[in-house]
Amino acid sequence: MTRTLVVFARAPQLGRVKTRLARGIGMSAALAFYRRRLADLLHHVARDGRWRTVLAVTPGGAAATSRLWPRKLARHPQGAGDLGRRMGRVFRTFPPGQVCIIGADIPEITRARIWRAFRALGSADVVFGPAVDGGYWLIGAHRGRHLDLFADVRWSTRHALADTRANLKRRRVALIDRLADIDDAAAYRRWRRKTG
Secondary structure (H helix, E strand, O other), X not given: OOEEEEEEEEOOOOOOOOHHHHHHHOHXXXXXXXXXXXXXXXXHHOOOOOOEEEEEEEOHHHHHOHHHOOOOOEEEEOOOOOHHHHHHHHHHHOOOOEEEEEEOOOOOOOHHHHHHHHXXXXXXXXXXXXXXXXXXXXXXXXXXXXXXXOOOOOOOOOOHHHHHHHOOOOOOEEEOOXXXXXXXXXXXXXXXXXXX
């Protein structure tokens, strides 16, 4: 069974990442947070032999900029469109097998949690890692199926997971760990208190 972990990442450039967080803690601090989280995540997940790790990068031209990314990781542009169109493109075009997509900035992502998602796809059609804010930090499915997953999803709202699930009538859905995304200053402060 081929398993592919796709990390959705934005080029780590000042003023272009974590813009809601930057409004509360400043652009430089938000960029530093994003760079650190992305580097830590890739260091941990890319070495796991149970899956192949691929970066899906935006903006698309940044995929070719080797100094921004680890050299050994395959990189692909996310392409145009909203988040649903970009994720849908992954499920349509990547090699056959199980595909899980994650964001680059959720501090509590671990290899064990990712493996739990891949294992859930053994009996489920789609797996989600719910986020505390009503979205999700992971979505997994079998490549080529569920091409209508992202119709009419209200992205960046508390409805994103519910809207996506509404597109999955008669499909087996699995949920794994609920994690916090660090999107604003309040979430950042909670995370800092928790981690010391």
